[in-house]
Amino acid sequence: MSYIPVIGLEIHAELSTHSKVFCTCGAQFGGQENTRCCPRCAGLPGTLPVVNKGVVEYAVRAGLALGCRINLLSSFDRKNYFYPDLPKAYQITQMERPICTDGLVEVEGGPVRINRIHIEEDAGKLIHDDMEGVSLADYNRCGVPLIEIVTEPDIKTAEQAKNLVEEIARRLKYAGVCDAKMEEGSLRCDVNISIMPQGAKEYGTRAEIKNLNSLKSIGRAINYEIKRQSALLDAGKPVIQQTRRYNDNHDRTTALRSKEEAHDYRYFPEPDILPVQLSEEEVRRIADGMPEMPASRIQRYETRYGLSHADALLLTSERPLADFYEAAVACHPNYQSVAAFMVGELLRRLNDRGLAPEEIPFTPVQFAQLVKLSDGGQVARNDAKALLNLLFDAPGDPQELAESRGYLINTDPQALAAAVDGVLKENPKAVAEYRQGSAKVFGFLMGQAVKKIGRGADPKAVKTLLEQKLKEVDG
Amino acid sequence: MMEYWKRSISELHALLAEGTLSARALTEYFLERIGRLDTQYGAYITVCTEEALAAADRADGMLKAGKGTLLTGIPLAVKDNISTEGIRTTCASKMLADYVPPYDATVIRLLKEQGAVLLGKTNMDEFAMGGASQTSYFGGVKNPWDPTRVPGGSSGGSAAAVAAGLCVAALGSDTGGSIRQPSAFCGVTGIKPTYGAVSRYGLIAFASSLDQIGVLAKSAADCETVLAAIALPDENDGSMLPQALQLPGEARPLSGMTVGVPAEFMGEGTAQEVKDAVEDGLSAFTHMGARVKPVSLPGLRFAVSAYYLISSAEASSNLARYDGVKFGYRSRKGDTYDELIKNTRSEGFGTEVKRRILLGNYALCSGFYDAYYGRASRIRDQLKAEYAGLFTHCDLLITPTAPTAAYTIGAQEDDPVRMYLADVCTVTANLAGLPALNTICGYTAQGLPVGMSLVGRPGDDGLLLNCAKAFEAVFPRREALA
Numbered sequence: 001m002s003y004i005p006v007i008g009l010e011i012h013a014e015l016s017t018h019s020k021v022f023c024t025c026g027a028q029f030g031g032q033e034n035t036r037c038c039p040r041c042a043g044l045p046g047t048l049p050v051v052n053k054g055v056v057e058y059a060v061r062a063g064l065a066l067g068c069r070i071n072l073l074s075s076f077d078r079k080n081y082f083y084p085d086l087p088k089a090y091q092i093t094q095m096e097r098p099i100c101t102d103g104l105v106e107v108e109g110g111p112v113r114i115n116r117i118h119i120e121e122d123a124g125k126l127i128h129d130d131m132e133g134v135s136l137a138d139y140n141r142c143g144v145p146l147i148e149i150v151t152e153p154d155i156k157t158a159e160q161a162k163n164l165v166e167e168i169a170r171r172l173k174y175a176g177v178c179d180a181k182m183e184e185g186s187l188r189c190d191v192n193i194s195i196m197p198q199g200a201k202e203y204g205t206r207a208e209i210k211n212l213n214s215l216k217s218i219g220r221a222i223n224y225e226i227k228r229q230s231a232l233l234d235a236g237k238p239v240i241q242q243t244r245r246y247n248d249n250h251d252r253t254t255a256l257r258s259k260e261e262a263h264d265y266r267y268f269p270e271p272d273i274l275p276v277q278l279s280e281e282e283v284r285r286i287a288d289g290m291p292e293m294p295a296s297r298i299q300r301y302e303t304r305y306g307l308s309h310a311d312a313l314l315l316t317s318e319r320p321l322a323d324f325y326e327a328a329v330a331c332h333p334n335y336q337s338v339a340a341f342m343v344g345e346l347l348r349r350l351n352d353r354g355l356a357p358e359e360i361p362f363t364p365v366q367f368a369q370l371v372k373l374s375d376g377g378q379v380a381r382n383d384a385k386a387l388l389n390l391l392f393d394a395p396g397d398p399q400e401l402a403e404s405r406g407y408l409i410n411t412d413p414q415a416l417a418a419a420v421d422g423v424l425k426e427n428p429k430a431v432a433e434y435r436q437g438s439a440k441v442f443g444f445l446m447g448q449a450v451k452k453i454g455r456g457a458d459p460k461a462v463k464t465l466l467e468q469k470l471k472e473v474d475g
Numbered sequence: 476m477m478e479y480w481k482r483s484i485s486e487l488h489a490l491l492a493e494g495t496l497s498a499r500a501l502t503e504y505f506l507e508r509i510g511r512l513d514t515q516y517g518a519y520i521t522v523c524t525e526e527a528l529a530a531a532d533r534a535d536g537m538l539k540a541g542k543g544t545l546l547t548g549i550p551l552a553v554k555d556n557i558s559t560e561g562i563r564t565t566c567a568s569k570m571l572a573d574y575v576p577p578y579d580a581t582v583i584r585l586l587k588e589q590g591a592v593l594l595g596k597t598n599m600d601e602f603a604m605g606g607a608s609q610t611s612y613f614g615g616v617k618n619p620w621d622p623t624r625v626p627g628g629s630s631g632g633s634a635a636a637v638a639a640g641l642c643v644a645a646l647g648s649d650t651g652g653s654i655r656q657p658s659a660f661c662g663v664t665g666i667k668p669t670y671g672a673v674s675r676y677g678l679i680a681f682a683s684s685l686d687q688i689g690v691l692a693k694s695a696a697d698c699e700t701v702l703a704a705i706a707l708p709d710e711n712d713g714s715m716l717p718q719a720l721q722l723p724g725e726a727r728p729l730s731g732m733t734v735g736v737p738a739e740f741m742g743e744g745t746a747q748e749v750k751d752a753v754e755d756g757l758s759a760f761t762h763m764g765a766r767v768k769p770v771s772l773p774g775l776r777f778a779v780s781a782y783y784l785i786s787s788a789e790a791s792s793n794l795a796r797y798d799g800v801k802f803g804y805r806s807r808k809g810d811t812y813d814e815l816i817k818n819t820r821s822e823g824f825g826t827e828v829k830r831r832i833l834l835g836n837y838a839l840c841s842g843f844y845d846a847y848y849g850r851a852s853r854i855r856d857q858l859k860a861e862y863a864g865l866f867t868h869c870d871l872l873i874t875p876t877a878p879t880a881a882y883t884i885g886a887q888e889d890d891p892v893r894m895y896l897a898d899v900c901t902v903t904a905n906l907a908g909l910p911a912l913n914t915i916c917g918y919t920a921q922g923l924p925v926g927m928s929l930v931g932r933p934g935d936d937g938l939l940l941n942c943a944k945a946f947e948a949v950f951p952r953r954e955a956l957a
Contacts, residue, residue, distance in 0.1 A: 039578050043796045045571070045679040046558040046580060050713040080792050080839070084812055089795030135812075137800070266839035268848055271684035271789055273713055 001234055003195035005226050006203050007155035011168060013147050013178040014122065014186040015058045021121050021145035022049030022092065029184050033127075033138040041124075041142040043087030048272050051076075055145040056099070056276055058177040059119050060286050062147050063100030065175040065293060066114050066168065072278045074099040076119075076270035081263050084137055085124040093148075094118035095267045099276070106295065107167045109160030113152040120146050147178075153192065153203070158222040162215045165189060167294075174291055174319045182213050189218055194239065195229045204229070205239040209246050209253055221246035224253055297322055305335035311343050320357035327364035332372045341371050345388055353392065362395035370398040373408075383407045409458045416461060419452040420469050434470060442466070479504050480640025481954065484549055484697045487643065491538055491548045498534035498548025502527050502592050505550045509594065509641045516617045516626075518636040520555045522595035523562055534590040545700050547590035552642035554633050555596035556603055557688065558677035559583055562593075566679050567611035568601045570797050570804045570823035580677020581712065582646060582688055582705040589704050594642050597632030601825045602794065603653055603681045605629050606894055609884060610827045617884070618660060619955040620923055624881040627657030633691045634661035638955040644692035644701050648678055650685045651782050652876075652901025655913035658691050659926025660881035662915050662955055664943065665691040666698045669933045670908035671716035673702075674709035680793040682786035683714075685905040694952075695914060695943035699723060702936065716934065724937015729945055730764025735869035737772040740900055746879045752917025752925035753875050759916075759949055760873070760942075770865050770872070774858040775903060781858075782902035783831075783895055784838045784851035790828075791835030797823060830891065859907045866932045871942060875900050876913045876926035900928065910936040914943045915952055924953070 020027045023040040040047040063070050077095035095118075103114030122144040127136045149168060155161045169180035169187055180187045194206035207225060212218045224246070229239050243262070244253040292300075294316040301312035316322045321342075328338050346367070350357065360367075370391065374384035379402050390401055402408045410416065423445055424431055430441045449466055450457040479487065479501060490496035506524055513519055527550065534548035553559065556566045558576035560583075565571045579587070586593070601610045608631025609615035616631040618624040619639040626635040630647030634657035637645050647654040649667035658665030667689045678688055690701040703722040709715060736757065741750055757767050799805035799819030806818035824832070838847035865872060878897055887894050904911035909930055916927040931939045 039576075042801055044558075044576065044578070044802065045564075045566075045574070045796070046576070046675075046677040048676050048712050048714070050711060078792055080795060082795065082798060082812075082816055084798070084800050087796060087801055089798065090792050264841050266792070266836060266841070266844075268788060268792070268839055268844075271682075271714070272680075 001197065001230070003197055003226070003230050003233065004200075005156055005222070006153045006194050006196060006206075007161055007222060008153035008192045009149075009151045009155065009161060009164065010190040010192070011149040011151075011165065012188045012190075013062070013149065013172055013180065015055055015062075015145040015147060015177050016179050016186075017052060017054045017058055017145055019052055019054070020143035021052050021055045021119065022143050025143065027144045029186065031140050033136070034140060037139040037142065041087070041139050043089075049092060049270075051273055051276065052145065055119060056278070057286055058145070059099045059117060059147050060278070060283060061175040061290060062149070062172055062177050063103065063117050064287055064290050065171040065177075066100075066103040066105055066117065066149065068100035068103035068114055068117060070100055070278070070283050071097065072280070072283070073097060073275055074118075075275040076273045077267050078270050080266045083123070084135065085126050085142075087124070087139060087142060091121060091123065092270055092273070093120035096269070097275070105164060105167055105171070107160060107163040109157060109163055110154065112154040112160075112164050115150045115152050117147050117149050120148060122146050158219040161191070161222055162219050165215060165218060170294055170317070174293055176291070176319075182215070185213060188213055191218065191222060191225075193222060193225045193229075195226060195233065197233075204233075205241050207239065207241070207253070208243045210243055210256065212246055217246055217248055220251055221253055224251060228253065291319065291323075294319075294322070301335075301339075305329070305339070307336065307339050311339050314343055314347070315339060318357050324357060324360065324364045324367070328368040328371070331365045331368035332375070334371065334375055337375050338368060338371050341374075341384075342367075345385055349388065349392060362391045366391060366395065366398055373398055373402060378402070378409055379407050380409065406454045410453050416453065416465055417469075420449050420462070420465050423448045423452060424469060431470070480508060480643075483694060484545060484643060484692075484700045487549060488543075488545050488547075492543060494538075498531040498538065498590075498592060499528065501548060502531035502550050502594070505594055505642060512639055513641055515622055516619055516635045516639055516641075517598055517614050518616055518632045518639065518641055519552070519595045520565055520567060520598050520611070520613050520632070521563055523593055526562065527592050527594050530587070530590075530592045534592060537590045544589050544704075546586065546704055548592060549643050550592045550594045551586065551701070552594050552597045552633055552636045552645040553583065554599055554630050554645070554647045556599060556648055556679040556681075557582060557646060558679065559593065559596065562596065564596065564679065565612070566602045567599045567613055568824065568828070569612045571679075572612060572804065574803050576677070578677065581674035581709045583677065585705050585707060591704075597630070597636055597645060599632055600629035600827070602679070602790070602828050603629040603648055603650055604790070604827050604831055606652065606656055606897060607884075607888065608632060608657070609888055610825050612825065615884065618881050620662060620881065621921075623883055624923070625660065625884050627660030627877070627881060629653040629657075630665075630691060631657045631661075634658055634663060634665070637661065637663045637691050637693060640956060644690060644697050646688060646701075646705075647691050648681075648686055648688050649905065650681050650687075650786060651898050651905050654689045654691060655901050655911060655926065655928055656877045656898075658913040659876035659915070659924065662924030662953065663691055663693055664695050664698050664912070664914050664947070665689065666695075666702060666912040666936065666940065667904060667910065668702060668706060668720065668936050669716065669910040670905070671714055672706045672720045672910070672934070672936060674705075674707075674712040674715060676709055676711035680789075682789040683793060684789060685782075685786055687905070695912065695940050695947055698912070699937075699940045699944075702940075706936070718934070720934065720936050722937050722940070724935070724941050726941060727938065728764065729760065729942060732765045732870045732942070733868065734760055734765050734767045735770035735865050735872045736767060737770050737775070737865075737872060737874060739772050739775040740874040744878050744896070744899065745875055748919045749875045749877070749879060749925050752919075753873070753927045756916030756927045756946070756950075757873060759946055763945060763949070767873075768869075770869060772858075772861050772865065772903070774854060774861045775899065777854045778858060778903045778906060779896055779899050781851040781854035782898065782906060783834065784847050785855065785906070787831040787835035788838045788848050789835070791832045791839065794824075794828070794832055799823075827891070855906045858903055862903070862907045862909060870931075871935070871939060872930040874928050874930065876928045877901070880919045880921075880923040880925055904928075904930050908933055910934075910939055912939045912943050914947060914950075916950065918953065922953075
């Protein structure tokens with residue numbers, strides 16, 4: 001029997017603020033154990049959380065990027081449970097009044113509604129040493145700011161789920177609030193999944209798969225779960241409400257705990273933090289500072305700039321790339337040739353050199369000037385590619401670079417004439433042969449002239465002039 | 476010899492400033508009294524002899540350099556739930572018996588900046604849960620007026636230290652009356668400031684939405700001096716008021732002021748001797764020109780229940796961090812994390828603390844939350860509204876501070892509910908976040924002090940202190956010791 005999967009995601013994204021959410025410790029990834037740890041991180045008696053305003057702004061940016069409503073009044077709650085990586089024995093989160101609600105993200109496979117985005121703190125890390133029989137706690141990650149993005153169960157397939165995670169990651173990166181590196185754990189995903197028979201009105205019993213940390217495992221875990229739950233229903237057995245874990249190596253999910261074993265988190269309002277009150281003006285200021293999201297840029301690139309969908313997708317895949325493109329076309333508004341040179345040449349070189357778009361060593365204006373030299377016929381197409389290599393090694397003004405390296409096409413008529421005259425004077429024998437009707441020495445004379453002029457010689461102009469001069473000598 | 480322990484802060488400051496007395500001599504004087512007398516009272520858990528003398532020498536340097544303030548060189552005591560860098564801070568619990576904080580509470584930093592001298596850390600009920608200061612892991616505190624009686628609690632050590640002249644003034648904390656009630660039992664003045672007026676950073680939390688650091692001293696004037704030094708904005712506490720207190724407060728004559736007396740506080744549960752003393756106090760206010768009128772606070776009958784639900788719920792969360800992993804006591808028994816926390820908490824906490832943790836967890840369980848914590852929060856909102864209503868036509872309210880005077884040690888400990896009910900006079904100020912001040916208004920036939928409480932609008936701490944100063948100027952205060 002075939003079933004309809006009903007899937008919702010809970011995505012945890014670490015915000016890339018400089019400091020932690022409730023203290024001034026650095027929030028960077030990794031580092032020597034317990035070096036980014038203060039009395040607050042360790043939950044020492046008497047310490048109090050103080051909300052980092054930057055975190056609130058980042059959460060608002062995330063909400064705007066995912067089309068959410070921003071709640072001017074939000075507040076914090078305590079989620080109580082014992083675990084050694086949680087020094088206070090409670091996590092500060094937003095249960096009752098989250099900062100963002102009711103968003104929408106369009107992806108291939110269908111739009112997905114966002115239920116809420118709330119702010120919370122990350123826990124520390126435990127390192128289990130089986131040899132020594134001890135567990136060690138690293139609190140560097142304690143208090144790193146997180147947002148949890150909760151979707152509605154609008155997802156039907158593993159593909160759509162992966163598309164959604166990818167799109168959310170891209171938007172968070174565009175908004176500049178999260179580096180979305182799944183391999184470092186700065187973006188983690190829990191999947192809630194149930195299945196129901198075709199035509200059914202009520203959702204089936206769901207399983208929650210915890211802590212998926214790659215697109216691949218999200219897709220595989222969902223497909224495994226669909227198969228597992230379908231097999232259960234086909235065999236007339238019930239699906240049990242459980243928390244499950246996905247094992248990458250065995251490509252299967254296993255039960256962690258059932259509903260009966262679930263924690264009672266004893267949520268209550270966090271008394272140490274006053275509710276966060278934002279003004280309309282603050283939200284407007286944050287919105288004004290938001291960059292244009294990829295979907296809208298793709299549309300603009302296609303309809304206004306005439307780019308292909310494939311090129312538009314490539315150029316918007318990362319915000320630094322799209323920003324680079326837009327700065328370049330602002331200087332040289334030949335949209336298609338700038339795009340072609342970026343997609344065809346720049347991206348390949350970035351790839352070869354292992355550079356990220358934000359590591360391009362020259363400015364978009366310099367890049368635009370180079371394309372302009374090529375488009376205007378001042379530099380030959382092949383030479384433009386060579387100049388691009390030079391720009392990587394010695395960033396500078398392309399005009400000057402082309403000049404100093406002799407890549408500029410020489411259009412000075414006097415210099416051309418002088419060179420051609422010189423060649424004719426130095427090669428009387430060849431000139432004589434030409435006169436006697438030997439057409440093949442023309443090629444030799446051409447070569448000599450181009451050599452004399454240098455790299456910037458425009459063969460067409462040299463040819464015309466040489467023919468003309470030879471006629472003159474004739475006459 | 477000068478009886479320095481009977482002197483006010485301003486008198487001592489004058490002596491220090493003119494150089495007739497050094498901070499070191501004054502500190503040695505109090506250290507000597509503690510050494511000689513405190514074995515009878517148990518007011519201190521830790522006496523910081525070396526640190527105090529070093530601080531006194533620094534204070535003398537400040538005074539000589541002309542950089543002294545009113546508190547420079549003044550020996551103070553601090554309740555042992557306020558974190559002090561390098562000095563153990565125990566909360567009177569086995570759980571923290573050896574815990575040495577690596578940082579100073581904000582109030583300690585502020586007092587150090589003024590050059591005040593910290594004599595030691597005072598005894599209390601374990602984790603500030605109690606009203607008699609008898610649940611301390613380090614032994615109970617005795618009342619200097621009569622060592623067979625309790626000093627009140629939970630800041631009983633601070634109150635006893637002030638009453639016995641073992642410090643000039645002391646810091647305490649007040650979650651449901653823990654400054655005011657021991658001040659009343661020990662015959663001194665004590666103020667619980669408006670919630671959010673004093674930074675809680677470094678105060679080991681009992682119930683975060685109710686806890687407030689305040690001052691116990693021989694007079695309202697001394698309370699004001701110390702409070703002015705600590706009631707300052709602090710970026711380490713995100714729950715503070717947006718505006719700092721104005722101290723000293725606006726000077727307003729008592730004549731023309733309206734004092735409300737909520738009838739519910741003067742009912743059957745309050746001892747006749749207490750009612751009589753409070754009536755005497757009210758007469759003094761009338762005599763000074765205030766208009767005293769009866770008012771009503773009907774929400775009072777739910778206040779103790781709401782207080783115990785909210786405070787215990789918050790405590791269950793605040794005290795969850797004591798798991799034996801990071802700091803404090805750790806059981807030697809247990810092979811797994813679950814066993815380790817179970818044994819650590821079973822062995823490290825006393826009976827009363829465990830009782831409240833259980834009560835609080837129960838009140839927060841899903842399924843019970845609305846019936847308990849939710850309803851308690853609504854009662855809290857109702858009390859706030861009732862108080863706001865009273866303050867539309869009253870400048871301040873006066874109530875008894877406790878239903879009785881200090882009782883005999885051992886008389887109530889077996890009956891927790893009876894002890895809880897005795898908090899009825901004080902808990903509403905915490906639930907509503909209001910400033911409240913205890914001053915002494917009379918003495919029982921047995922010569923025990925009786926306190927009355929002045930309660931004001933949020934931020935009116937200065938007004939309460941001014942009214943108390945006016946009252947104390949006409950009220951003949953007695954000393955506990957000769």
